[in-house]
Amino acid sequence: MNSTTDSKKKQLDLHLPKHFTLILVIAIILLIVSIVSSLMLGARVVSYQELMDGLFYTNQDSYGANVVRKRISRTVFSLCCGVALGIAGVLMQAVTRNPLADPSILGVNTGATLFVVIGITLFNITTAGEYIWLALIGASITAVFVFGIGSMGRGGATPIKLLLAGAATSAALSSLVTAIIIPSAYAQDQFRFWQVGSVGSGNWDSIKIFLPFLIVGLLIAFISAPALNALALGDDVATSLGVRPGILRAFAIIAGVVLCGAATALAGPIGFIGLLATHAMRFVIGPDLRFLIPMSALAGAIILTFSDVVGRLIASPGELEVGILTAFIGAPILIILAKKSKVRSL
Numbered sequence: 001m002n003s004t005t006d007s008k009k010k011q012l013d014l015h016l017p018k019h020f021t022l023i024l025v026i027a028i029i030l031l032i033v034s035i036v037s038s039l040m041l042g043a044r045v046v047s048y049q050e051l052m053d054g055l056f057y058t059n060q061d062s063y064g065a066n067v068v069r070k071r072i073s074r075t076v077f078s079l080c081c082g083v084a085l086g087i088a089g090v091l092m093q094a095v096t097r098n099p100l101a102d103p104s105i106l107g108v109n110t111g112a113t114l115f116v117v118i119g120i121t122l123f124n125i126t127t128a129g130e131y132i133w134l135a136l137i138g139a140s141i142t143a144v145f146v147f148g149i150g151s152m153g154r155g156g157a158t159p160i161k162l163l164l165a166g167a168a169t170s171a172a173l174s175s176l177v178t179a180i181i182i183p184s185a186y187a188q189d190q191f192r193f194w195q196v197g198s199v200g201s202g203n204w205d206s207i208k209i210f211l212p213f214l215i216v217g218l219l220i221a222f223i224s225a226p227a228l229n230a231l232a233l234g235d236d237v238a239t240s241l242g243v244r245p246g247i248l249r250a251f252a253i254i255a256g257v258v259l260c261g262a263a264t265a266l267a268g269p270i271g272f273i274g275l276l277a278t279h280a281m282r283f284v285i286g287p288d289l290r291f292l293i294p295m296s297a298l299a300g301a302i303i304l305t306f307s308d309v310v311g312r313l314i315a316s317p318g319e320l321e322v323g324i325l326t327a328f329i330g331a332p333i334l335i336i337l338a339k340k341s342k343v344r345s346l
Contacts, residue, residue: 017285027298034305038075039068041309043317077202078308078322079301080210081267082277084259086300087221089274090293091256094228095249096150096162099279103139103260104271106166110173111142112264113195117177121187128206128266132213135265139257145169147253197270197323199308206266213262218297220255224248225289232287270323272330273300279333 017023039054040046046054046064053060054068085103092101092108103109115138119125125134146169150162181187227248230238235245263270277299278292285291304322307329311320 017288017291020285020291023284024295027295027302030302031298031305034302034309035075035079037309038078038305039071042067042071042312043319073204073207074199074202074308075305077207077210077267078199078305080207080214081199081202081263081270082273082301082304083297084210084214084217084263084300085270085273085304086277086296086298087217087274087293088256088260088263089278089300090289090296091221091224091228091252091259092274093278094232094289095252095256097232098162100163100275101166102272102275103256103264104269105170105275106162107142107146107170107173108139108166108257108260109264109269109271110170110177111145112136112139112261113269114138114142114173114177114180116194116265117180117187117191120190121180121184126190128209132209132262132265136213136258136261139261139264140254142169142173143253143257194268197268197326198321199267199304200319200321202267210262210266213258217255217259217262220251220258221293224252224255225293228252228289232289268321268323270304270326272326272333273304276303276326276330276333 040051044067046067050064051068054065088103092103092106112135115134116131119134146165149165181191227243230241230243231245231248238245277296281292281295281299285295307325308322311322311325314320
């Protein structure tokens with residue numbers, strides 16, 4: 001038993017994944033390109049000089065410079081949401097040991113949506129500060145319910161049971177959302193712009209509300225990463241290494257719910273970011289969560305920001321909401337992953 005434990009411990013030793021430095025440099029370059037694209041491209045394409053004026057010369061009051069300044073908050077908000085959803089996807093997959101797990105697939109997004117709809121319909125809420133608390137409550141209750149249902153019966157919480165529980169819960173909650181908003185024209189009007197998922201409404205007030213939740217989720221995720229690596233080796237091995245699986249799962253789920261719920265409240269239910277970001281990074285750097293968590297955060301920010309730019313360009317002078325684009329891209333990828341993985345545990 002000691003030799004087995006020692007061999008497992010060696011798997012947890014810190015060493016850089018192959019080509020990690022190169023991949024990190026490429027990711028940072030893509031992040032910079034996505035930020036510059038978000039600031040320059042859209043219904044009004046700005047020049048390099050206008051970009052510099054908008055960023056560094058406050059005395060410049062040209063139309064292009066003002067467009068750039070207006071886009072800064074949207075870009076920062078997009079980056080924050082991408083980071084949150086990317087890390088939430090990693091945590092959901094690590095806790096469930098399911099490569100197909102994602103906040104949108106497990107029903108967490110839908111739970112947040114339901115409570116926001118209830119707030120709009122019954123309590124006439126209109127502010128981001130009110131949205132965020134209702135979304136967190138809805139996401140938390142849904143997460144507990146899905147994991148409770150998925151843990152019932154023989155074998156406990158298996159990947160396939162959690163996936164089915166999430167899909168069934170999401171379908172049921174979506175029906176409730178529809179039933180609640182149909183009788184209210186006001187609720188339909190408020191909800192229809194929010195439900196597709198968009199970072200277009202992002203402003204500095206939204207970012208200030210979002211940042212505390214993002215920081216809390218990030219801290220829990222980074223602190224939990226080594227223990228989650230041990231958990232991937234199995235509960236028995238994790239326990240022998242001093243990890244308490246139940247407490248660890250609870251903290252990881254809390255972090256995932258906080259990140260996903262806050263992003264959903266402010267940007268709407270944007271799906272598949274966690275799935276796309278996590279699998280892209282796992283493919284190139286491997287499964288070590290100490291590296292996968294920060295790299296998935298980078299990937300999530302890149303994917304969401306680029307998707308927002310593409311949505312602005314293909315529907316110019318209007319825009320196509322980012323939630324539509326991520327669903328369009330993510331759905332076929334989910335089918336491919338499901339076909340290849342056959343819902344195996346991580």
